[in-house]
Every structure is written in structure tokens, then in C-alpha cells.
Amino acid sequence: MRDHSKERSPKDFEDFSTTLDGEVCHRTQPSYEHWHQQSHWNAREFKRFPDCIVRAQSVNDVVATVRFARSQNLSICVRSGGHSFSGTFLRRDGILLDMAGLRQIDFDATRMEAVVGPGVSSGELSRELARFGCGFPTGHTGSVGIAGFLLGGGLGINFGAWGAISAFNVMALDVVMADGQLKHVSPDENQELLWAARGAGPGLFFAVVRFHLKCMPLPNxxxxxxxxxxxxxxxxxxxxxxxxxxxxxxxxxxxxxxxxxxxxxxxxxxxxxxxxxxxxxxxxxxxxxxxxxxxxxxxxxxxxxxxxxxxxxxxxxxxxxxxxxxxxxxxxxxxxxxxxxxxxxxxxxxxxxxxxxxxxxxxxxxxxxxxxxxxxxxxxxxxxxxxxxxxxxxxxxxxxxxxxxxxxxxxxxxxxxxxxxxxxxxxxxxxxxxFSPSHWQRLLELKRVHDPENVFHDFYLGKC
Ligand SMILES: Cc1cc2nc3c(=O)[nH]c(=O)nc-3n(C[C@H](O)[C@H](O)[C@H](O)COP(=O)(O)OP(=O)(O)OC[C@H]3O[C@@H](n4cnc5c(N)ncnc54)[C@H](O)[C@@H]3O)c2cc1C
Missing domain, CATH: 3.40.462.20 (Vanillyl-alcohol Oxidase; Chain A, domain 3)
Structure with missing residues (x-):
């Protein structure tokens, strides 16, 4: 477990914010309550308050946040579309890394592949692909974030004919690991991370900054x-x-x-x-x-x-x-x-x-x-x-x-x-x-290997 008792001053966070394209809000700031409220789609109030919220605007911001968290002995939880019913991205301490600002959608119609940022919603992705007569098994509600949806599996539109679980149409990823390294993940490179990203959901031990998705022609x-x-x-x-x-x-x-x-x-x-x-x-x-x-x-x-x-x-x-x-x-x-x-x-x-x-x-x-x-x-x-x-x-x-x-x-x-x-x-x-018992064990083992210091929070939300 990480030691959260270390004293950090708001100044540490202020200095850190000057290194980012995005913004930081510390718990002591008056706007914190509003940022916290805005982070979740669910209208319930969640009583779990991270020390600070980082709104990343670039991949560099994500790398910098992971490095800062490590240096300050803080854990991270990632948010993209904010639609988790349980508000899984809100924890009692550490940093909430909000990736909603990473909103790229690049579609290559020849390769039928879309490169998508984690801030994109199901509706936005489907609308963009429909311009080319293509589709992807996005969530059934337009506002649902594509990132959390895919990382937990994804029961998407036309899931039966398109891979059963949407995550199986994730062909590659760009991710930021617990040590701050940016890695490309594919069936040929860092395969075990692709294995984890297809379903680990709120227990994932890295931040995904880009999804490479296999798209399909829309049914007539x-x-x-x-x-x-x-x-x-x-x-x-x-x-x-x-x-x-x-x-x-x-x-x-x-x-x-x-x-x-x-x-x-x-x-x-x-x-x-x-x-x-x-x-x-x-x-x-x-x-x-x-x-x-x-x-x-x-x-x-x-x-x-x-x-x-x-x-x-x-x-x-x-x-x-x-x-x-x-x-x-x-x-x-x-x-x-x-x-x-x-x-x-x-x-x-x-x-x-x-x-x-x-x-x-x-x-x-x-x-x-x-x-x-x-x-x-x-x-x-x-x-x-x-x-x-x-x-x-x-x-x-x-x-x-x-x-x-x-x-x-x-x-x-x-x-x-x-x-x-x-x-x-x-x-x-x-x-x-x-998870099946063996898949659960493998997931825990991968977490131990790739995030031994628990920079990323695990599944455990604590008593709510
Ligand atoms: C109205 C509504 C409709 C829904 N419809 C469907 C549906 O049709 N099919 C279906 O399968 N599910 C559906 N869901 C559930 C949905 O899949 C989850 O709530 C999912 O987490 C939403 O994705 P998000 O990006 O908004 O996640 P967030 O709430 O932002 O994040 C949830 C968790 O995902 C992880 N995470 C998010 N982004 C990243 C990232 N970039 N890198 C690493 N980890 C990350 C974090 O651990 C975070 O705690 C629905 C939910 C709602 C509220």
C-alpha cells in the first residue's frame, strides 16, 4: 500500500499544475466541490474525496501526473466519461486523473481502424463512423464514455455479431504505466497488457491514452x-x-x-x-x-x-x-x-x-x-x-x-x-x-508485476 500520510502542501500541487497543459484543483480550493460534483454522471453525492483532481489535456499531462503521483507517494484513479454508476474513479485519497479532455477520433477508412481518445463518448464515436458508413459496438446510451465501457468489457450495440464483448475489437492501445513510461500495446507488443485491458475495468493498473479500434461496415x-x-x-x-x-x-x-x-x-x-x-x-x-x-x-x-x-x-x-x-x-x-x-x-x-x-x-x-x-x-x-x-x-x-x-x-x-x-x-x-478464478489470479499477478507500488488504485472502494 502507498503511504498517504506524507504531508504535502497545496503549493506542491500548484507547482505541479504549472507543468501541465491542463488544470489541477486541490481539495483546499473553493472550486473543488464543483469539480468533484461535475466528475460523476450519477446525481448521487459520493463521499469519497481525492486529494486533488487533474484535468489532463494531453498525453504529456498523463505522463507528468503519474510521475508526480509517484514522487509524492499518491495513488491515482482514472476517469474518462464519468458514467460509472458506483463512481469507481472517486477514492478517498490520491489523485483523480480526469482524461475527458483527450477527445481525438481519427478514422482510417482503408484499414477500418479508429484511433480514439478516452474522452470520447459512445454517441460521438458512432456519429463519426456513420459518416463513413461504418460502426462499432458502442454502449446503448449516447453519453456513455467509450473508455470505461471498453476496459470493463462492453456490452455494445450489435454485440452479438460484433465480437460478443466490445473489448475484443480493441486491437491496440497506447498506455501510461505506473512508472510513467508510455507504451504501445498490441498482439505483438506487451500482449499481457492487452489481455488485462480487455476486461479489468476499475482494477486496471495503467492509464489508456489511445484506443485503436477495429470498425465494421454498418448493417444495411x-x-x-x-x-x-x-x-x-x-x-x-x-x-x-x-x-x-x-x-x-x-x-x-x-x-x-x-x-x-x-x-x-x-x-x-x-x-x-x-x-x-x-x-x-x-x-x-x-x-x-x-x-x-x-x-x-x-x-x-x-x-x-x-x-x-x-x-x-x-x-x-x-x-x-x-x-x-x-x-x-x-x-x-x-x-x-x-x-x-x-x-x-x-x-x-x-x-x-x-x-x-x-x-x-x-x-x-x-x-x-x-x-x-x-x-x-x-x-x-x-x-x-x-x-x-x-x-x-x-x-x-x-x-x-x-x-x-x-x-x-x-x-x-x-x-x-x-x-x-x-x-x-x-x-x-x-x-x-x-472473473473466472484463473483469470482473476492472472490479473492480480499482472498488477503485482506492473504496478508493484500500487500507483493505480485497485478494485477496492472501501466501505461506502
Ligand atoms: C447511462 C448508462 C448507460 C450504460 N450503458 C451501457 C451499455 O450499453 N453497455 C455496457 O456494457 N455498459 C453500459 N454502462 C456501464 C458503462 O460501461 C460503465 O459505467 C463505464 O465505466 C462507462 O465508461 P466511462 O468512460 O464513462 O467510465 P468512467 O466512469 O470514467 O470510469 C470507470 C472506471 O474505468 C476506469 N477507466 C476509465 N477511463 C480509463 C482510462 N482512460 N484508463 C484506465 N482506466 C480507465 C477507471 O478505473 C474508472 O474507475 C452504462 C452506464 C450508464 C451510466
Whole structure:
């Protein structure tokens, strides 16, 4: 562990700031509270306060910050898009290195490769690539940072057909190591760092300053359909989806939403399940067939017809994501599971106590794709996450307790969890649940080798 007891004066930080293109704010400065508040997308107040915040504007700033941190015996945590639900980049001491200012996007259409800075959002990257008729499996909400999303794995748009996990489309990286060295990382150079960057998330032990991404031609026909189902049929619907084993070009999601006709007498009638399918196909006929393969099999479970097929796009998907995840006070947790019916039964027993009607439980079909060897090693055909959202600080605790109780019980049916939406505030010492045992051990070993002095904070957020 690093010794944080060493006395440093604001002057040390002031002198350091004069060496940067960017800016520094020390905890003693009046603007610190505002900088801290601005760092996180989640509207909750996080009570973890780093000693100072550095807003880097260049790769040199990142190198200088790592060297300064080492010289001052301070740890670093990196922020890019600020969308971590748990505010993982906010720690109780050390430096918050904010990379939002590194916003490069260079696309080489011949090589189908984009070189992207960590400050770029999912929406910005997709918009730029769409100008060339290309795409990348970015997050489903336009505002989500590409950096944290990729480093934790990334369940992106059209993930099924584009590598299962977006991080597998990261072909190379430029990184700043704990000793301040800038390194290029690729399958031929420093491979073990590429292995770690594909999934280590908030436990990564270096700062990424550039991502080299493999891009794909946009599918010609992107269309969406939906079907409302009674909540009581949700387990059966999920079991049927597993039987169908949908084509990887079809994204299949089931969300629990308030019933259209208001609250009913019992929990089954006050909620319903909304099945959404998005097809990413080469032509209109294939898209229609992809939807039909799931919707037509599930339609008998519903008393209503499915919606008609509508054309959509990455931009529209991002827009819808931004509307669904409007700003509020959030906590989230998740499991990956092969036992969706049992997961629904557990969810049902907690829904009657759900403190906020705005919270969103969501199942996503992933299937069992073969993954290349990398830190990302979580398996489970269904991803089941719950986004607890509420408005008032007085409701923080009741929502926290509700989510913890739900996911404590769900552990019995979990194969793994997904680090990017894992409740690291409540489960700081359980991050290993997001990795296979051998991948977890390898990650710890790489951290020991490449960051022996713990310049970069690890997964542990402490008691929150
Ligand atoms: C509204 C919303 C929608 C989302 N949608 C999706 C989705 O569709 N699919 C999905 O998989 N996830 C989704 N997520 C989760 C998302 O992947 C994570 O929150 C992710 O961390 C966001 O990336 P960021 O750059 O904003 O991360 P930040 O919050 O900035 O950082 C999170 C962590 O990543 C690490 N990190 C960030 N940047 C760097 C860097 N440059 N170098 C080294 N380490 C770094 C740090 O450890 C940091 O603590 C969503 C989250 C939100 C809030």
C-alpha cells in the first residue's frame, strides 16, 4: 500500500499544475466541490474525496501526473466519461486523473481502424463512423464514455455479431504505466497488457491514452420490434428465448416496466414485461425473418399483437438510451445466469418491496459465444441487471438496501457478474465474482508485476 500520510502542501500541487497543459484543483480550493460534483454522471453525492483532481489535456499531462503521483507517494484513479454508476474513479485519497479532455477520433477508412481518445463518448464515436458508413459496438446510451465501457468489457450495440464483448475489437492501445513510461500495446507488443485491458475495468493498473479500434461496415437493415407480455409470463418467455437460441444478429431484451393501465391489485398486474428485438441485417427480408424467429414464438404468451417492424439506427438507439437513463440517483447491480426462470421468481418476491417505481430490471440475451482469452471471462447466457433510480437523497438508503437484498439472493443463480455494472460500493471485496478464478489470479499477478507500488488504485472502494 502507498503511504498517504506524507504531508504535502497545496503549493506542491500548484507547482505541479504549472507543468501541465491542463488544470489541477486541490481539495483546499473553493472550486473543488464543483469539480468533484461535475466528475460523476450519477446525481448521487459520493463521499469519497481525492486529494486533488487533474484535468489532463494531453498525453504529456498523463505522463507528468503519474510521475508526480509517484514522487509524492499518491495513488491515482482514472476517469474518462464519468458514467460509472458506483463512481469507481472517486477514492478517498490520491489523485483523480480526469482524461475527458483527450477527445481525438481519427478514422482510417482503408484499414477500418479508429484511433480514439478516452474522452470520447459512445454517441460521438458512432456519429463519426456513420459518416463513413461504418460502426462499432458502442454502449446503448449516447453519453456513455467509450473508455470505461471498453476496459470493463462492453456490452455494445450489435454485440452479438460484433465480437460478443466490445473489448475484443480493441486491437491496440497506447498506455501510461505506473512508472510513467508510455507504451504501445498490441498482439505483438506487451500482449499481457492487452489481455488485462480487455476486461479489468476499475482494477486496471495503467492509464489508456489511445484506443485503436477495429470498425465494421454498418448493417444495411437495422429494425426494431416489441411485444408486451404479462409479468407472470416473463419466466416462460426467457425459457423460450433460451430454447430458440436467437441468431447473434438479433439483440433480444426483456425489461420490467409499470403496466400500461396503471397499478393493479397484485404485483403481476401492476407490471409487465416489454420484449424488444433489434435486428442488424444485410437486407430488409433478413431483418424481418430475424424478428419473426423470436416474436412469433412469443406472441402466444401475450394478449396483444407485437408492434410492427420499424427502421432504427445507432443514433436512434443512443437517443432512446439517453432518454431511458435520464439523470437521477442510481445504484445498479447484475448477474449473468443460465437460470433465468429462477432469477425471475427471486425478482418477483422483491418487487412488492421495490421502493422506487422508476427502477428498471432488464434481461439481455447473450448466448454462449466463445471468447478469446482475456481478463473478461464472465459467462452466462442471460445478463440480468437492475438499475435502481430515485430522486430524493432521503430515499438513498432504502434503495441501497433493496438492491443489496435482491442481488444477495440472486447470487444463488449467478454464474458471474459484469464488472462495469457491478455494485462495487456494496461489494468491493467481491470483484472476483466478475472473473473466472484463473483469470482473476492472472490479473492480480499482472498488477503485482506492473504496478508493484500500487500507483493505480485497485478494485477496492472501501466501505461506502
Ligand atoms: C447511462 C448508462 C448507460 C450504460 N450503458 C451501457 C451499455 O450499453 N453497455 C455496457 O456494457 N455498459 C453500459 N454502462 C456501464 C458503462 O460501461 C460503465 O459505467 C463505464 O465505466 C462507462 O465508461 P466511462 O468512460 O464513462 O467510465 P468512467 O466512469 O470514467 O470510469 C470507470 C472506471 O474505468 C476506469 N477507466 C476509465 N477511463 C480509463 C482510462 N482512460 N484508463 C484506465 N482506466 C480507465 C477507471 O478505473 C474508472 O474507475 C452504462 C452506464 C450508464 C451510466
Amino acid at each position: 437493415a437495422i429494425t426494431a420490434r416489441s411485444l408486451r407480455l404479462p409479468f407472470g409470463k416473463m419466466g416462460a418467455a426467457l425459457a423460450e428465448i433460451a430454447c430458440i437460441d436467437p441468431d447473434q444478429r438479433l439483440q433480444v431484451m426483456l425489461a420490467v416496466i409499470p403496466a400500461a393501465d396503471g397499478t393493479g391489485a397484485d404485483e403481476d398486474h401492476s407490471r409487465e414485461a416489454l420484449l424488444s428485438t433489434i435486428a442488424f441485417a444485410d437486407d430488409a427480408a433478413s431483418a424481418t425473418a430475424l424478428h419473426a424467429s423470436v416474436i412469433e414464438r412469443l406472441e402466444p404468451l401475450s394478449s396483444e399483437p407485437a408492434s410492427v417492424e420499424q427502421s432504427t439506427s445507432f443514433e436512434a438507439i443512443h437517443h432512446q438510451g439517453d432518454e431511458t437513463f435520464s439523470v437521477g440517483r442510481y445504484r445498479t447491480d447484475n448477474i449473468l445466469t443460465e437460470r433465468p426462470e429462477e432469477a425471475v421468481r427471486i425478482l418477483a418476491s422483491h418487487l412488492s418491496r421495490q421502493p422506487s417505481s422508476e427502477s428498471l430490471p432488464l434481461f439481455i440475451w447473450r448466448g454462449s459465444p466463445e471468447l478469446p482469452d482475456a481478463a473478461y471471462s464472465a459467462t452466462g447466457s442471460f445478463y440480468f441487471s437492475t438499475y435502481a433510480r430515485w430522486r430524493e437523497p432521503k430515499d438513498d438508503e432504502v434503495n441501497r438496501q433493496w438492491l443489496i437484498a435482491l442481488y444477495d439472493e440472486l447470487q444463488a443463480v449467478a454464474s458471474h457478474c459484469y464488472i462495469n455494472e457491478f455494485d462495487l460500493e456494496a461489494r468491493s471485496s467481491d470483484a472476483k465474482r466478475c
